[in-house]
Amino acid sequence: MSMRALTGLKPIPPSEITPREVFLDRRRFLAGATAAAAGLGTAAPALAEEMAMKLPAARNAAFSTTDAPTAKKIITGYNNFYEFGMGKSDPAASASKMSVRPWTIEIGGAVEKPRTIGIEEVMRLPLEERVYRFRCVEAWSMVAPWIGVEFNKLAALVGPTSKAKYVRFTSVVQPSVMSGVRAEVIDFPYVEGLRIDEAMHPLTILAVGLYGETLPNQNGAPVRVIVPWKYGFKSAKSIVRIDFVEDQPRSTWMKLQPSEYGFYSNVNPAVDHPRWSQARERRLPDFFASTPTLPFNGYADQVASLYAGMDLKKFF
Amino acid sequence: MRSARAADGRFAWATSDPVRALKPLVFLLCLAPALLLVHDVLYDPEALGANPAETIEHVTGDRSMQFLLGTLAITPLRRITGWGKLIRFRRMLGLFAFFYGVLHLAAYIAFDHYFDVPAILADIVKRPFVTVGFAALVLMTPLAVTSTAGWIRRLGAQNWSRLHKAVYAIAVLGVLHYWWLVKRDLTWPMIYGAILAVLLGWRVWNETLGRQRRRPARVRARAEPGPAE
Ligand code: HEM
Numbered sequence: 001m002s003m004r005a006l007t008g009l010k011p012i013p014p015s016e017i018t019p020r021e022v023f024l025d026r027r028r029f030l031a032g033a034t035a036a037a038a039g040l041g042t043a044a045p046a047l048a049e050e051m052a053m054k055l056p057a058a059r060n061a062a063f064s065t066t067d068a069p070t071a072k073k074i075i076t077g078y079n080n081f082y083e084f085g086m087g088k089s090d091p092a093a094s095a096s097k098m099s100v101r102p103w104t105i106e107i108g109g110a111v112e113k114p115r116t117i118g119i120e121e122v123m124r125l126p127l128e129e130r131v132y133r134f135r136c137v138e139a140w141s142m143v144a145p146w147i148g149v150e151f152n153k154l155a156a157l158v159g160p161t162s163k164a165k166y167v168r169f170t171s172v173v174q175p176s177v178m179s180g181v182r183a184e185v186i187d188f189p190y191v192e193g194l195r196i197d198e199a200m201h202p203l204t205i206l207a208v209g210l211y212g213e214t215l216p217n218q219n220g221a222p223v224r225v226i227v228p229w230k231y232g233f234k235s236a237k238s239i240v241r242i243d244f245v246e247d248q249p250r251s252t253w254m255k256l257q258p259s260e261y262g263f264y265s266n267v268n269p270a271v272d273h274p275r276w277s278q279a280r281e282r283r284l285p286d287f288f289a290s291t292p293t294l295p296f297n298g299y300a301d302q303v304a305s306l307y308a309g310m311d312l313k314k315f316f
Numbered sequence: 317m318r319s320a321r322a323a324d325g326r327f328a329w330a331t332s333d334p335v336r337a338l339k340p341l342v343f344l345l346c347l348a349p350a351l352l353l354v355h356d357v358l359y360d361p362e363a364l365g366a367n368p369a370e371t372i373e374h375v376t377g378d379r380s381m382q383f384l385l386g387t388l389a390i391t392p393l394r395r396i397t398g399w400g401k402l403i404r405f406r407r408m409l410g411l412f413a414f415f416y417g418v419l420h421l422a423a424y425i426a427f428d429h430y431f432d433v434p435a436i437l438a439d440i441v442k443r444p445f446v447t448v449g450f451a452a453l454v455l456m457t458p459l460a461v462t463s464t465a466g467w468i469r470r471l472g473a474q475n476w477s478r479l480h481k482a483v484y485a486i487a488v489l490g491v492l493h494y495w496w497l498v499k500r501d502l503t504w505p506m507i508y509g510a511i512l513a514v515l516l517g518w519r520v521w522n523e524t525l526g527r528q529r530r531r532p533a534r535v536r537a538r539a540e541p542g543p544a545e
Binding site for chain 2: 073074077078082086088089138139140185186272274275277279280282284285286287288289290
């Protein structure tokens with residue numbers, strides 16, 4: 001239950017969320033409009049850094065939750081993106097300095113056609129809107145209307161071989177604009193990984209947008225992975241490199257605290273983290289952590305079979 | 317008329333007791349963070365950020381720790397500044413440390429655990445950072461209860477001050493609690509830890525120095541009546 005309910009204030013329905021014009025100042029708004037008129041991908045790099053562009057995509061209802069999306073202000077104002085510092089509002093305050101054009105992803109490893117793919121090409125893949133629950137290991141959750149493409153569509157472009165047992169994602173490092181990188185708060189670049197069947201699952205997407213626009217920098221622009229049945233840290237941001245590999249990748253958090261962060265990190269109310277009970281979650285901006293956490297974050301019907309026969313307490 | 321009232325103590329600022337005059341002001345200052353939280357919860361939840369419950373836990377935890385350190389700073393400050401009257405603010409600071417600690421616990425019980433008592437008990441047993449935080453608050457309770465003049469009389473000054481030595485352990489537990497709960501950024505636990513180390517270090521230094529100063533004095537005192545002088 002939210003304190004709003006207690007105090008008689010109504011939660012903000014998604015339709016009333018401030019339109020983007022209010023979020024952008026006039027100069028940036030005009031620059032965005034000009035660039036949008038010029039077409040995706042041809043925007044001047046200096047302008048592209050700062051602006052959100054419209055990114056129309058039809059909602060895939062079959063893969064979307066009917067839960068009300070969390071207000072944009074919260075999704076874009078409360079982030080863990082340690083490259084920009086460890087405070088939840090640090091990314092929103094400083095990620096705008098990150099350069100997101102030009103942007104390429106190097107795809108290599110156990111694939112038939114290793115290649116470098118530009119962000120423009122990724123954005124020409126069949127994009128759709130997916131409204132997913134997003135559950136952080138810190139026991140808070142949101143509902144986010146991502147825009148993206150199934151990861152398996154990208155994989156098809158490079159043709160993973162039989163040796164591709166896992167996928168490793170590497171995030172960008174731009175020390176001059178990333179205070180957390182300069183302070184070496186953890187080892188960078190940030191690395192995450194999935195088993196190949198997890199990566200190829202239709203729920204796993206590469207997100208390039210949020211709320212009908214290109215992804216804000218603090219949410220991992222210009223392209224990030226979203227794996228909705230795992231804790232948020234598995235969904236690496238601002239990806240510059242994707243490797244198909246034979247051995248299980250060692251992710252950043254596994255290296256930092258192997259006893260606390262496992263490779264799988266599936267949302268699981270029955271397996272507690274040493275710091276946080278995972279039985280309930282706080283659906284932001286609720287006061288009370290009154291929402292029961294569901295196995296696989298509510299996606300058990302789609303993904304539980306991937307783990308048939310596995311002891312999920314052992315493979316946490 | 318006016319002077320008559322001042323004489324019976326109602327116009328404290330008109331008397332020569334500045335502590336008495338300052339106390340209501342200090343009290344309001346100490347209470348202000350809590351009033352601000354109540355205001356925001358009722359009228360402006362957005363001011364508390366995307367995760368208001370977390371903000372409340374952080375504010376109350378920080379204030380509890382800060383008032384605890386403030387309480388421990390009174391004695392050194394008295395000695396250094398020579399303003400002995402500072403002691404009369406100490407009980408208020410200590411009680412505010414307890415007050416914010418209780419709000420902090422209430423937020424944890426209500427917001428984090430939604431009043432799920434078995435889950436709370438399991439949490440206290442299972443998570444060392446909760447265990448020590450809880451221990452700190454439990455230990456603070458008898459100190460808060462016995463903070464009155466009546467209790468000092470009842471216990472006797474010596475027993476009372478022996479009991480209230482627990483404040484040192486409470487402060488150490490508080491810092492440990494913060495140290496263990498942060499995921500990565502140790503900046504603030506380290507700052508609180510450093511301040512606590514200075515406050516406790518000053519006491520150790522003061523004690524040993526005091527003993528050194530007293531010893532020659534005692535020797536002299538004993539020697540004075542001696543025939544050799
Ligand atoms: C009664 C038992 C206590 C419990 C169950 C408890 C629990 C917690 C929890 C859950 C957090 C927040 C963790 C997070 O989400 O970041 C926290 C933070 C904190 N607590 Fe406690 N606590 C207790 C007692 C205390 C006491 C007595 C003090 C002070 C002496 C204290 C000082 C703090 C501080 C300074 C923080 C961090 C605030 C910040 O990050 O700014 N806690 N505590």
